[in-house]
Amino acid sequence: MSVLPPHNTAPARHGPATAVRDALPAALWAALAVAPHGRSASDAALQALAVWALQFTPRVTIAEEAVLLEVAASLRLFGGTAALRERLWPGAQELGATALAWAPNALAALALARAGVEDGLRAPLATRLDPLPLGVLSALRPHGQTLSHIGCRTLGDVRRLPRSGLARRFDAALLRALDQAYGHAPQTHEWVALPERFEARLELPHRVDDARALVFGARRLLLQLAAWLAARQQGATAFTLHWAHDALRSRGAGEGGQLTVRTAEPTRAVEHLSRLLAEHLVRVALAAPVGDLRLTADAVHSLPQRSDSWLPDEARGQEPLAQVLERLSARLGAERVLRPRLCADHRPEHAARWQPVGEPLQPGARAVPPPAWPQPALLLAQPQRLPVHQHRPHHHGELQLLLGPHRIESGWWDRGSADAGRASPGASGEAQNTAVAHAAARMGKAADAPLERQGGHAQCPPGPSGCTRHAVRDYWVARSARAGLLWVFQTRLADEPAWYLHGHFA
């Protein structure tokens, strides 16, 4: 509870509209009426609008069917009344506000909003309030009939009556409300406090059968979430949309469902969050029509504000790449938007591991030296066996071997059942360099060498120890007349040497 001083002076004394504009009043109130005059508004709608309005100013109060904001201190931050109105009014409309009014004090703003007059600043306040009907001030309503009988139809009529007579014939609340509205008496307000946990509920106006249509309802909740985060200087990394099924549901449908959306970076951009939610909702099948939505913020982190720059920003208007990739991941699946991580392994298929873009790199990932030998830009997922005619490999014609051989012998420690890219003990120590990259000609000496299967991709040594991904290969750069430059290898130590295509120097 706090008391604001009366601030009638500024508009009243400056008179002309231009002067009022130049010297803004010490206090500036905006009233957002949620329901038309005379009807009561639901507490939930008022509370939602109040929480949303907290992003503009910490001084927000609820008066009957309207939310009142004291925004004088926020004007400079938001760039003036016009800019503030541009941000305030469309968002408030989405949350159900029906009227907006500006005035130098709260009661006047409320009265103007009820009367449908938006601007109470341009002219002196008294000339704005005088023509309003009596009903706009709640304190005058009980005496409405009496006042009309003595010929008072507007606030101005009542104000012109002698004060002493008014005080004697009517209660004190009437005079006090008049004084407060005209700025001659202070007002007290109870400010709306920000809830510690965010939870917003919305009853849908009609039953929704399609999960994709939930986005439109959820957007209202996301607006509140964004405002709640803005008031707390935070961003969300996870939020959950709960939906409750309509009462007229089949027995097996259950109570409802929920969907948790996570983002890589804390954000409170409504557009991004709603698009992300839409991508996730596409894959949701509703068991029954939905009548009720609830949104909770699961993980919030502080989001430092970036200072605005004087210089024109090149990236203005662009969506950050992380957000785009997040959207792509949401639709295509996280396992299909990937980034590489190099691994210290001489086998090409294990030299890089692809992980989802959103996942952070493992802290233990070390800098891997680039390969000393040229490697192709595109690698086949599985080596492709090449036909051999007259002891020559063919791929769209006979291959011409240009450079090689580059011998790779590695992976004897790697069990086939293990994770394909897992860093193994042998690979973690550079000293145990088991890959041999040399063009040696020692072939066929090792009679007890493990037999090669699957094109040198996996080897099964004789014995009960199981398969390993031991690779013993000689790589060559080859040229095909039609397929361009290829990376082929010949298996060694096998019963029958075979040629495989493994990559394209695209």
Added chain:
Amino acid sequence: MQPLFRRSVASEAPTVPVSEASAAAPAGPVALPPAVAAAVWRGDALGRPVGTTWPSGFDALDAVLPGGGWPGGALTELLLAQAGTLEFRLAGPLLGRIAAGGARVVLVGPPRPPHAPGLLPHGIPPDALVWVRADTVAERLWATEQLLKAGSCGAVLAWLPQARPEQVRRLQVHAAASAAPALLCRPAVAAHEPSAAPLRLLVQAGPGWALQVQVLKRKGPPLAQALTLSAPPAGLPAVWPARLAEAGRPVADRPVAGRPVVTVPGEAVPAVVRAEVAEYRPTVPVH
């Protein structure tokens, strides 16, 4: 200077940007005011790109491209007989330059998985690489469109084996909003279809290490003859022996089947070992 002579100079030198050409030679019967002349693109001169351009790394190619390089904020079509055979040899210098600037390169639907160590010699570090595994045509188009619309990635390289002209036009509209170069890899048969891309190149493997690039469409006069660019795979010239660089040239004398010649890096393999290799692979036709 005779006006006739000036005009012939302007038409013979298509590499002169239009501003210079019009400043040097106010060709035509009416001398336009400078402001108008700058806005008028004469059909016989190279147009000026709307956005920025990136050098392609090939001088011969830069000379015939409007603005002297790959255009940003516009689609560039690479028409290839077979996808996944020549793309990085041609566009690698561009992608490396973009990655060096700290931006990320997004590959949409490459025909085969990209190999991150193999892209290192192009100058594309793993941090700058994103692989979008979009399989269907609709997914590829959607992903490419989203990336172009956002305009925050360094470059988009998308493989679109099947794309209709109106879909390419849609991508071009979105590409115009961003500053990044967008390369579409399409099959060579698409050369017969109309396309909204302002730059279309038909790329073929040439003799040796060369690439044959034919400029099918550009903002400027048509280019009749194909360009021959020497484009060995990145990283290969650092390790190959001198004779292999020559081997990139048209090979006139192929080795006789009975006498194989092994091409190996000279410093890595002593001659004795080389002979042994030859001994052990009597049947392998090498070079």
